[in-house]
Amino acid sequence: MSLEELAFLVLALVAVATAVLALFVRELVHTILWIGVFFVDLAAIYFLIDAPFLGVLQLGVYAGAVTILLLFGIMVTRKRIFSREAITGIGALPTALAVAMFVFLALVVGEFPGSEQPVAAYSVTDLSRALFSTFGVYLLLLGLVMLGALAGAIYLVREGRE
Amino acid sequence: MTSLSIVGFVGLSTALLAISTFGILTRRNFILLLISIEIGMNAAILDFLYFAAFPTGSHYFDGLQGQSIAIVLIGLAATEVAVGLAIVLALNRLKGSINVAEASSLRE
Numbered sequence: 001m002s003l004e005e006l007a008f009l010v011l012a013l014v015a016v017a018t019a020v021l022a023l024f025v026r027e028l029v030h031t032i033l034w035i036g037v038f039f040v041d042l043a044a045i046y047f048l049i050d051a052p053f054l055g056v057l058q059l060g061v062y063a064g065a066v067t068i069l070l071l072f073g074i075m076v077t078r079k080r081i082f083s084r085e086a087i088t089g090i091g092a093l094p095t096a097l098a099v100a101m102f103v104f105l106a107l108v109v110g111e112f113p114g115s116e117q118p119v120a121a122y123s124v125t126d127l128s129r130a131l132f133s134t135f136g137v138y139l140l141l142l143g144l145v146m147l148g149a150l151a152g153a154i155y156l157v158r159e160g161r162e
Numbered sequence: 163m164t165s166l167s168i169v170g171f172v173g174l175s176t177a178l179l180a181i182s183t184f185g186i187l188t189r190r191n192f193i194l195l196l197i198s199i200e201i202g203m204n205a206a207i208l209d210f211l212y213f214a215a216f217p218t219g220s221h222y223f224d225g226l227q228g229q230s231i232a233i234v235l236i237g238l239a240a241t242e243v244a245v246g247l248a249i250v251l252a253l254n255r256l257k258g259s260i261n262v263a264e265a266s267s268l269r270e
Binding site: 004005008009012015016019020022023028031032035038039042045046048049050051053054057058061062065066069070072073074076077091093094095097098099101102105106109122126127130131134135138139141142145146149150152153154156157 | 169170174179180181182188193194200207208225230233234236238239243246247248260
């Protein structure tokens, strides 16, 4: 087992553990803290598979902005920040559905050819050139979606709405 | 240059997707729902990045296209959280709670 495989194994275990913990701790603020660890951990995985720009984006957008936005959401909707959530029962049906989906997808994954080919690294220069020429339409579409979504968000939270 | 096996990566994203599904199905707090959706989005982004990293590209897109799609997905996830937060604020103002079980006025 090479050092990279070991690193990936540890990072993957931390990712799954923090995702589970985030959904199962009782304090909502602790949930946000665990999900922050989860985002940073995934950024480390992105660095590991030679996608450094995406790692930086993950750190900035997810670990930075999304975490703070979620904390803000808790802050403005609660009288006391630290108050425990009521336990939501772990229903048999949702658990069975989640497990069944995991088993099904894992079986499908087993059908893939187990490849050991080296992973290609792409420089940030190549990525930005492609993003602003070949795949420019993606950026335009993203901009349009963001514009519409933010207009909708402002409409939802404005004062004096019925 | 790394040589990590496909089973580990797709297995990780599959596990994250299962956790996300479980959260969406069971949790009643709107913020926990948003967090579950974010976990699922991250699973998708991880898959796109891994398949983008094959030297020949995957069957459907080459590496730069996969990373471009991942960037768009990150932007979409951030937008979704912004809209979700607006819904949280509106829900809190209307119902005084962010429990999605109470947001059923469209259900008769």
